[in-house]
Amino acid sequence: MFYGLLDLSFWGYVLAALFMTQITIASVTIYLHRHQAHRALDLHPAVSHFFRFWLWLATGMVTREWVAVHRKHHARCETSEDPHSPQVVGLNKVLWEGTELYKAEAAKADTVDRYSHGTPNDWMERRVYGAYPNRGILLMFLIDLLLFGLPGITIWAVQMAWIPFFAAGVINGIGHYWGYRNYETPDASTNIVPWGLFIGGEELHNNHHAYASSAKFSIKQWEFDLGWLYIRALAALGLARVKKVPPKAVLVPGKVKVDLDTLSAIITNRLQVMSQYASNVVQRVHREEVQKARGAYRHVLKRARASLVREDSRMTDEARRRLQSVLNDSQALQTVYEFKQQLQAIWNQRSASQEKLLQALQEWCRKAEATGIRSLVEFAQTLRSYSLQPQPV
Numbered sequence: 001m002f003y004g005l006l007d008l009s010f011w012g013y014v015l016a017a018l019f020m021t022q023i024t025i026a027s028v029t030i031y032l033h034r035h036q037a038h039r040a041l042d043l044h045p046a047v048s049h050f051f052r053f054w055l056w057l058a059t060g061m062v063t064r065e066w067v068a069v070h071r072k073h074h075a076r077c078e079t080s081e082d083p084h085s086p087q088v089v090g091l092n093k094v095l096w097e098g099t100e101l102y103k104a105e106a107a108k109a110d111t112v113d114r115y116s117h118g119t120p121n122d123w124m125e126r127r128v129y130g131a132y133p134n135r136g137i138l139l140m141f142l143i144d145l146l147l148f149g150l151p152g153i154t155i156w157a158v159q160m161a162w163i164p165f166f167a168a169g170v171i172n173g174i175g176h177y178w179g180y181r182n183y184e185t186p187d188a189s190t191n192i193v194p195w196g197l198f199i200g201g202e203e204l205h206n207n208h209h210a211y212a213s214s215a216k217f218s219i220k221q222w223e224f225d226l227g228w229l230y231i232r233a234l235a236a237l238g239l240a241r242v243k244k245v246p247p248k249a250v251l252v253p254g255k256v257k258v259d260l261d262t263l264s265a266i267i268t269n270r271l272q273v274m275s276q277y278a279s280n281v282v283q284r285v286h287r288e289e290v291q292k293a294r295g296a297y298r299h300v301l302k303r304a305r306a307s308l309v310r311e312d313s314r315m316t317d318e319a320r321r322r323l324q325s326v327l328n329d330s331q332a333l334q335t336v337y338e339f340k341q342q343l344q345a346i347w348n349q350r351s352a353s354q355e356k357l358l359q360a361l362q363e364w365c366r367k368a369e370a371t372g373i374r375s376l377v378e379f380a381q382t383l384r385s386y387s388l389q390p391q392p393v
Contacts, residue, residue, distance in 0.1 A: 098168030
């Protein structure tokens with residue numbers, strides 16, 4: 001019994017640990033995150049309950065508490081009310097004490113009451129999973145000991161550390177501090193690579209904050225979302241139904257009239273539109289200005305690159321002053337930056353009628369094409385070809 005009922009080799013124990021942690025991260029990303037917190041997909045009741053049971057064994061987390069804390073994170077992101085923002089409390093705090101931050105927020109009755117709507121409240125949740133979360137962890141310890149013997153203690157320790165470190169620490173910490181961004185969301189979320197095999201697609205955190213209700217986190221062709229692979233497998237077996245994925249822009253060749261279809265398509269794909277504007281207009285003009293610049297001003301221009309595309313709410317006063325100084329010295333950058341703000345302002349006019357928004361978009365395209373700035377003209381012409389289509393699953 002020293003090596004348990006299975007009596008595996010060394011690599012057998014390693015694979016067993018990885019297999020069990022993969023079930024855990026799949027339970028978190030598919031059940032807790034995409035299904036319960038954001039309702040991005042439906043799960044077969046048997047699959048849903050299996051994930052609940054496994055999370056009780058492997059983490060001791062209670063569905064309503066996890067969902068409530070996560071929803072509050074989205075609602076109050078990067079503010080003093082965010083349960084775990086490294087921008088507020090520091091990266092080290094979230095990375096190494098993320099579980100403590102989660103537990104502190106989950107203990108607040110008002111947070112759970114306000115943000116946990118729609119989570120399970122059946123007999124098992126009330127009398128077992130929610131009432132005795134630590135007993136599941138103890139049961140998992142006994143199961144590991146029985147199956148794997150003394151090596152099972154190490155396997156159990158790895159299981160217990162997996163979510164606190166990779167999810168509560170890495171994703172909530174590094175995922176809001178360091179990495180690349182496909183979209184300039186108002187928060188500090190980033191995408192992290194190459195962590196996919198460890199955290200099931202959750203590393204694509206900026207993509208998730210851009211499209212929180214999407215069941216699919218990968219956007220770029222080279223991004224890999226392991227959780228999405230699991231979801232597609234479940235869907236193929238009739239055990240899951242995807243409800244929403246990121247919108248996909250459709251460009252109609254020869255379409256030049258800016259109509260309500262164009263307006264709707266641009267608003268629906270506004271994050272992608274701004275991402276394209278940043279890369280195809282702002283950064284292109286910036287490169288041209290850097291090539292022409294000389295001496296110290298060239299260095300100043302290079303430093304301004306990130307600020308030119310950064311979300312206003314994420315800029316410090318000092319960054320704004322430096323940016324304004326650069327804009328004052330470059331008419332081309334001043335123009336494309338102002339057009340960026342004007343384009344964003346169109347879909348931020350929440351109380352405006354469709355007719356007024358359409359007029360604003362038509363005027364934006366007309367003025368952009370009249371600037372004579374090649375990249376801006378080409379972008380405005382591309383906007384005219386936008387159209388809507390049903391979201392593919």
